Amino acid sequence: AQSVAQPEDQVNVAEGNPLTVKCTYSVSGNPYLFWYVQYPNRGLQFLLKYITGDNLVKGSYGFEAEFNKSQTSFHLKKPSALVSDSALYFCAVRSMNRDDKIIFGKGTRLHILP
């Protein structure tokens, strides 16, 4: 069975500081991993994904995520946070089995403090 965990309900970071939003997963075999962002009363926007290759994936708005197979993690990072990064972030995972559906974490609310 697939699962994904976002251990933090909320993360507070001062503007200009680096930020990390944590995600761990469990799948059979190799995973497809995704990060999405949701702004208030909006749908989800795709940020980045890991499929294969380089463990460090760069995405939209200066975000990046590092795939760590041994720790089964895919933490989202940004070197310098902006107030506009404040939003709800979802990690998602899917196995390479096309019969499996994508599974979303419960979300982490990111607050960037001015």
Place this chain on the structure above:
Amino acid sequence: GAVVSQHPSWVICKSGTSVKIECRSLDFQATTMFWYRQFPKQSLMLMATSNEGSKATYEQGVEKDKFLINHASLTLSTLTVTSAHPEDSSFYICSAGEEGLVESTDTQYFGPGTRLTVL
């Protein structure tokens, strides 16, 4: 990039009426679309998978007679909430995947969501 639209963006209706929500893929074709429901401060709950030209696949616990899904074309899926009640009030989001691409990994592209309020 892939764009998915939803209409309406919000709707208020009386209890007992039916509401139709449309989901369109604007610049790509999607044989499969997904309908999610999101409660306040919670994650997305997959309701059903909408398959073009065939019946939708519903997740356990989702009433198929209450949430009617029609996927009549490769760019349009509709969700009809029949005989809506206040407990159906929620944020409904659809998504579609980039299928048919060589490097398709089913990255999901989401619509902006529809806020349903049943009085």
